[in-house]
Structures are given as C-alpha cells and as structure tokens.
Amino acid sequence: MTEKKxxxxxxxxxxxxxxxxxAAEGVLPADASFASVAVEPPRDPAHGDLATNAAMVLAKAAKTNPRALAEQIAAKLEAEPTVTSAEIAGPGFIxxxxQASEWLAELAAIAAQADDYGRSxxxxxxxxxxxxxxxxxxxxxxMGHCRGAVVGDALSSLLEFAGHKVTREYYINDAGGQVDVLASSAHLRYREALGEDIGDIPEGLYPGDYLKPVGESLAQELGDRHKDEPEGAWLPIFRAEAVTRMMELIKSDLALLGIHHDVFSSEAALHMAGKPDEAEAWLREHDLVYDGMLEAPKGKAPPEDWEPVELPLFRSTKFGDDQDRPIKKSNGAWTYFGADLAYHMQKAENADELIDIWGADHAGTVKRIKAAVAALSEGQGQPIPFDVKLVQMVQLMRGGEPVKMSKRSGNFITIADMVHEVGRDVVRFTMLSRKPEAQMEFDFAKVVEASKDNPVFYVQYAHARIRSTLRKAADAGFAPADAALDRLGDEEIALIRNAAQFPRIIESAAKAREAHRIAFYLYDLAAELHAFWNLGNDDSQKRFIVEQDQALTxxxxxxxxxxxxxxxxxLNVLGVEAVESL
Known part of the structure; x- marks a missing residue:
C-alpha cells in the first residue's frame, strides 16, 4: 500500500x-537540524489542537530567544488556510x-485506510x-515466563506495523546442567513407565507430572534397552529426546497465547558448530580478549580457598562495565557469558538491530552483554543498535492471597492453566497494562471483572458497544455515511482528535520499543468513547442513533x-481480539 500522510x-x-x-531567509542556519522538532497534542485540549516545540529547540541555533523565534514561526503558520490561530505559550511553545474540516478529513482517512490506519x-x-x-x-x-513472552510478541508486532522486518527468536538453553537434570528426570519416568516402582522423586530432579507422558512415550519408542544401562550410555539420548519433547510442549503452550517464533536457536548446536571458539578468535584478533587474572569478588572477603586464576577475559571495561569478564571457566568450559557473546555475534549476522527481552533477575548481565555487542559492532565497522528490555515478575493472586509457585516441587501455574481459566485476550492485555519494568499483580478475580478498573474489559467493551450500535442501527435502517460530517459537534471532534493520535502513538511506541503505550492509549480512547456514550443517557439528542435525524445519525x-x-x-497490534459482543 502507498502510505498516506x-x-x-x-x-x-x-x-x-x-x-x-x-532558513532560506537567514533566520535559521542553513544546516539547522529539525530532528528534535515535535508536533503533539497540547497537554490541555483547551489550549488548541496541536502544539510544537520548534522555537524551543531551534532558538539556540538561531541565536535568539525562543519567544522571538516563535513569533516568526507562528506568523507563517497562521498564513496556512487550515490554521485558524497560532498562539505562543509559556517560554515559546506554539x-x-x-479548522474542524481538518479533523473531519482525518475521520474520512480512518475509514479509507481501515486496517492500515496507523501503519507506518x-x-x-x-x-x-x-x-x-x-x-x-x-x-x-x-507464569514466570508469561509477561516477557507477551511483551516480546507485542513489541514484534508493533515493529512490523511500524515498517520493520522482524525475526522472532527463541534461544534454547540446552547445554547447561539443568538439561542433564531433565534427562535424569525423564529417565526416571521412563523406568516408571516400564513398570518399576520409583518411589519418591529424588531431591534435585524435576518431580512434575508433565514428565510422565514423556516417560511413557520413550518407553513405547525405545523399549527397555536403556533401563539398566549406565548413565553415560543413556544420558545423551535422553537429553536430546527430553529437550525435543519439552520444546514441543513449550511451543504448544505459547501457541495458546498466539505466540509463534520464526527461529529456534540451540545453545548446544552453537557449541557443536564451534561458534564460541570463532568468537574468541575474532575478539583476540581485535585485542578484545586477553589472558588475565580474575579479580577477587568485590564487596566481600574472598573465600579462604580462593586463588587468582588466569582466564581469558573480555575487555568489557572498555565499554563501561565495572570489570573485565571471563568467557571461560578454569576447567576450560565456556561461561554462560562466553556462549551468550557468541550467540549475539551469530544473531548480528542477519539483523540490523537486536532486542532482547529478559527477566529483571538478569539486570546484572545487561552491561556486559551490551559491551560485547558494542565490541562486535566496532569490529564489523557498522554499529548494531542493541537494546535489552527488562521485565519484572508477576505476582499471582487468588482470593487476595499470593499464589506460591515452585517449579522444582512441581507446584506451579502454567500458561495453559491461565489461558484456560481467564482466556488468551485477558492474559495478553493484562500483561501489557503496566510498564514491563513495573511490578505487577495478576488477580484471577479482578482480570475478569466487568468494570472500568479492568483495562481489557473496558477496551473490549468499547469495541463491542460500537459493533452493537452499528447492528442496532442497521436493523433500524441506518448506515454509516460521511455526507453530513459537518453536523458533528465539539464532543465528536474531541473523539476524532483522540483517534487521530493513533499513528503518532504507533511511531513513538515503536521508537521507544514500548508496546504497552498502545494499551495505555486504547484505554484512554475507550474512556472517551464511553464518556460520549454516557452523554446520551441524559440527552437523547447526544445518542449515536437519533431516529428523527437521519443525517446526524x-x-x-x-x-x-x-x-x-x-x-x-x-488490539491487533497487541494480539488481542476485538470482540463483537460481551
């Protein structure tokens, strides 16, 4: 489609x-940058329709004060036939x-562009x-994974709507010790499926019933040939099989939320392909990794048996970190940071920009991984923008009491549990109803409450109200038409003003990488729609359907x-259904 302004x-x-x-007249320098000039709605609608900071941000370049420059800008803007006034406020805002016709033309643009309105x-x-x-x-x-999953997926959709190509990626951490624990747990359930009484699940293994079907499936496929084998023989087999089955389960759970990734990258495959070795060689070649002594832990006395060890260290202090970081352990194994560095190097080969969505418990790693990506960018000669968005955990509440979860004890609420209980839309919108870095409570009762305090209900109710009104109008012989838009008054124009902000909200949210701004905006728009609707409760002439006035209706x-x-x-950007009725 050809984008229309x-x-x-x-x-x-x-x-x-x-x-x-x-600038042509010499009032502004010829090379003046207009990049910081903004056009926004005024904070107080009574002050006008649009506001600009142009004089504020360009006064220094013009070597004058903002109000003096604002007078010259305002004079030219008032000459525009569609501008009824340009007033200077405060230190130099304009x-x-x-004219009302401008807002009515935007209303027509919404209708014409339809599903593409706001696309950038x-x-x-x-x-x-x-x-x-x-x-x-x-x-x-x-539920510990849910918020980051929704935030990442909504951000991906937002960036696509704003004109980016997006690769949705999932990094499978299948090379650590936790995968060996999974394999051992699956082998135990495999033996159980073959008829062995396994008794209580040993401490340290995963006790959840979700592994029973895995054990039964493996027993059917493999028979009993791995039942009495030594661990060294069955561990690699069960590690691979268990990870495959867990990823199938994870993909199924994510699909319930409407989440589908384009790429699944394996940490184990990364190691097998020698990517960490390639990264180390490249970094050494560029003097970004050296062999040095790891410093003693800061802020506390080191253990009595602590000894300085020479390790390959990444020069993260060069990029703002507080100390250089090891990429290998003393036993020669890669640190998680070393593997993660190689993984980001791999991602950067096929992207212009990288964004990671992490839990807030990873905050301590942000500085060093940003340093690593900065180093890679420097070496490749083209900076790769890289952002890490931290997402706080969600506190689940039921009946006013916190719901305690423990994955190791097998006592946790899954995403599937949540979706089946309250619905996908409720889960998704609720996760976007606060900034990701803010703490959040998810109360099972409140998220399905039919009230203004429940954002997902409030927004969906606005859409359902509109659809119900259009159906009722059709039954009465009325249809939407733009022939008499000049009959719309100040209250209706206020609604259009709010709707017209959607394209700029999309772009500002995409620039900030903050999909929750869309949820906030939709709540405000819904509130204004409900407020206008309520005017009709006291004055029948304010209703959407005025039976004796076809043109106005x-x-x-x-x-x-x-x-x-x-x-x-x-709602489509956020992955939430716009319901027809409630």
Whole structure:
C-alpha cells in the first residue's frame, strides 16, 4: 500500500516547510537540524489542537530567544488556510487551532485506510531480531515466563506495523546442567513407565507430572534397552529426546497465547558448530580478549580457598562495565557469558538491530552483554543498535492471597492453566497494562471483572458497544455515511482528535520499543468513547442513533465505525481480539 500522510504527519511537514523557509531567509542556519522538532497534542485540549516545540529547540541555533523565534514561526503558520490561530505559550511553545474540516478529513482517512490506519514506513524495512521467552526447556511454560513472552510478541508486532522486518527468536538453553537434570528426570519416568516402582522423586530432579507422558512415550519408542544401562550410555539420548519433547510442549503452550517464533536457536548446536571458539578468535584478533587474572569478588572477603586464576577475559571495561569478564571457566568450559557473546555475534549476522527481552533477575548481565555487542559492532565497522528490555515478575493472586509457585516441587501455574481459566485476550492485555519494568499483580478475580478498573474489559467493551450500535442501527435502517460530517459537534471532534493520535502513538511506541503505550492509549480512547456514550443517557439528542435525524445519525455512525476501527487496529497490534459482543 502507498502510505498516506495522517494529520500529525501532514502538520509536521507543514512546520518543517515553514522552518525551511526561515532558513532560506537567514533566520535559521542553513544546516539547522529539525530532528528534535515535535508536533503533539497540547497537554490541555483547551489550549488548541496541536502544539510544537520548534522555537524551543531551534532558538539556540538561531541565536535568539525562543519567544522571538516563535513569533516568526507562528506568523507563517497562521498564513496556512487550515490554521485558524497560532498562539505562543509559556517560554515559546506554539499552540495551533485548526479548522474542524481538518479533523473531519482525518475521520474520512480512518475509514479509507481501515486496517492500515496507523501503519507506518518508519522502519524502512530494517531487520530487527527480537529474542524473547528463551526459557530453559525443562518443563511447561509457567507464569514466570508469561509477561516477557507477551511483551516480546507485542513489541514484534508493533515493529512490523511500524515498517520493520522482524525475526522472532527463541534461544534454547540446552547445554547447561539443568538439561542433564531433565534427562535424569525423564529417565526416571521412563523406568516408571516400564513398570518399576520409583518411589519418591529424588531431591534435585524435576518431580512434575508433565514428565510422565514423556516417560511413557520413550518407553513405547525405545523399549527397555536403556533401563539398566549406565548413565553415560543413556544420558545423551535422553537429553536430546527430553529437550525435543519439552520444546514441543513449550511451543504448544505459547501457541495458546498466539505466540509463534520464526527461529529456534540451540545453545548446544552453537557449541557443536564451534561458534564460541570463532568468537574468541575474532575478539583476540581485535585485542578484545586477553589472558588475565580474575579479580577477587568485590564487596566481600574472598573465600579462604580462593586463588587468582588466569582466564581469558573480555575487555568489557572498555565499554563501561565495572570489570573485565571471563568467557571461560578454569576447567576450560565456556561461561554462560562466553556462549551468550557468541550467540549475539551469530544473531548480528542477519539483523540490523537486536532486542532482547529478559527477566529483571538478569539486570546484572545487561552491561556486559551490551559491551560485547558494542565490541562486535566496532569490529564489523557498522554499529548494531542493541537494546535489552527488562521485565519484572508477576505476582499471582487468588482470593487476595499470593499464589506460591515452585517449579522444582512441581507446584506451579502454567500458561495453559491461565489461558484456560481467564482466556488468551485477558492474559495478553493484562500483561501489557503496566510498564514491563513495573511490578505487577495478576488477580484471577479482578482480570475478569466487568468494570472500568479492568483495562481489557473496558477496551473490549468499547469495541463491542460500537459493533452493537452499528447492528442496532442497521436493523433500524441506518448506515454509516460521511455526507453530513459537518453536523458533528465539539464532543465528536474531541473523539476524532483522540483517534487521530493513533499513528503518532504507533511511531513513538515503536521508537521507544514500548508496546504497552498502545494499551495505555486504547484505554484512554475507550474512556472517551464511553464518556460520549454516557452523554446520551441524559440527552437523547447526544445518542449515536437519533431516529428523527437521519443525517446526524449517519454521521455519528460513521464516527463510531472509525473509532471502532482504531481500537481494532490497536488490539491487533497487541494480539488481542476485538470482540463483537460481551
């Protein structure tokens, strides 16, 4: 599709044209950058329709004070036929008032662009690798994984809607000791399936019943030939088989949330392909890894048996870390950081930008992995933007009491449990109803509550209300039409103003890599729709359907349809269904 300028983009272009004219007149330097010039709604709607900080950010370059520059910008903007006034506020902000026809034209644009309204070419087709979930393949997906999974998936959809190519990636941590524990646990269930009384699950193994079907499946496929073998013989086989089955379970659980990854990268395969060795060689070649003594632990006395050990160290201090980090252990095995460094090197080969979604418990690793990617970027001659988004854990509540979970004891609530109990849409929207870095409580009762305090209900109810109104109107012989949009008044224009923000919200959320901004925006838009709806409770002339006034009814239905379209587009980005009824 050919992207059409929405209202905010059109006025940004008008303001840039005015600034270019001032540069041609010598008021602004010829090389002045307009990159920081913003066009936004005023904080107080009473101040106007649009506001710009142009004079504030360009006054220094113009060698004048902001208000003086604002007067010259405002004078040119007032000459625009669609601008009714350009008023200077505070130290130099400019508030614009537009003719109502501008908002009505945007309403028509929403209808014309439909599912593409808000879609942007901002990303210019750049490839962004978003890695999220990446849970250890040792069991079903539980609620500890849910928030990061939804945040990563919604961010991926947002970036696609904003014009990026996105690779959704899952990193399978299948090379650590926890996978050996999984293999041993699966072997125990395999023996149980063959009729052995295994008694209580030994301490340290995974006791969950989810491994029983794995054991039964392996017993059917392999027979009893591995039952009495020494561990060294069966461990590699059961490790691979258990990981395969756990990943099938994980993919199934994620599918319940509407989440599907494009790439599944294996840590074990990374090691087998020699990628960590390649990374080390490359880093040594560029003097970014050296053999040195690991410092004693800071902030506390080292253990009595601690001795300095020479290890290969990555020069992470060169990139802002507080100390250089080992990429190998004293026994020659790769540290997790060493393998992770090689993994990011691999990802960077096929992406213009990298984003990782991590749990907040990984905060201590952010600085060093950013240092590693910075090093790789420097060596490749082209900086690779890299961002790590930290996601706080979710506290589950039931009946006002915290729900305790322990994966090792087999006592945890899975994503499948959650989706079956409250529904996919509730889980997804709730996880996006707060900033990822903020603490969150997920109360089983509140998330299905039919109230304004429940964001997912409030937004879906707005869409359902609109669809119900359109159905009722159709039964009465009315249909949306744009022939008499000039009959819409101030309250309706206020709704359009809010809907018209959607394209700029999409772009600002994509730039910030913050999908939750869409959820916040949809809640505000829904609140305004409900407020307008409630006007009709006291005044029948304010209702969407005014039976004795066909032209006004058709115009308001056209407005309702457009608001529903914006809500639907936003929910689609978040992976939440826009329901037809509640």
């Amino acid at each position: 929405t209202l905010y983009a059109a006025y940004a272009a008008k303001i840039e044209s005015v600034l270019a004219a001032l 508030n614009l008032r537009l 070419s901002m990303g210019a087709g750049r490839t962004v690798n978003v890695e999220y979930v990446s849970a250890n393949p040792t069991g079903p997906m539980h 058709e115009a308001r239905l056209f407005l309702a349809q457009a608001i529903g379209q914006v809500i639907r587009n936003g």
